[in-house]
Amino acid sequence: NAGVTQTPKFQVLKTGQSMTLQCAQDMNHNSMYWYRQDPGMGLRLIYYSASEGTTDKGEVPNGYNVSRLNKREFSLRLESAAPSQTSVYFCASSEARGQWNQPQHFGDGTRLSIL
């Protein structure tokens, strides 16, 4: 069972470069989420997509853009990477419509370093 798949697993960028992190889920979930986790801290929500065609800001959206390409895929883009964006990025998905108490399922993360 694939679940939530994130690519790439690791990436090193130089300041100012751009990059897109990919996320795909095969559970037919409506909602998808992007979180970041800095060392020693809990996850913080960057953006989420309640359903295909909609996206909303989370706690820390500055410096990021997202695209809900279709029901399966939700990408996160860094237009001009900064060292402060060095973090581990997690994508998650959950069922939403009419079943709001369903748990989120997470991918294994993308470890991003910006020099």
Add this chain to the structure above:
Amino acid sequence: DAKTTQPTSMDCAEGRAANLPCNHSTISGNEYVYWYRQIHSQGPQYIIHGLKNNETNEMASLIITEDRKSSTLILPHATLRDTAVYYCIVRPYIYNQGGKLIFGQGTELSVKP
């Protein structure tokens, strides 16, 4: 959004029950209590959730006090593989959006031989 308070760290002997407390004194009537854990370097893993009744699944039990102001996650027979950071989360409900998760610092559980 209701906030949660958890101890920073706890130890547990292998084979014994691990009881992880969580305080959520400002919880609203329609907010669920969720527990996730994160094993080093992996994505968070869902454990269990509940509203007001005690819940049990193959991984753990969740005990919620009658006033819903606190809860306890119980791992009945902790193993070394249960060493992880455990997050207690009160999940705000937004209609048709599945509910965002707001992670705190969690409790770092160390299971020792």
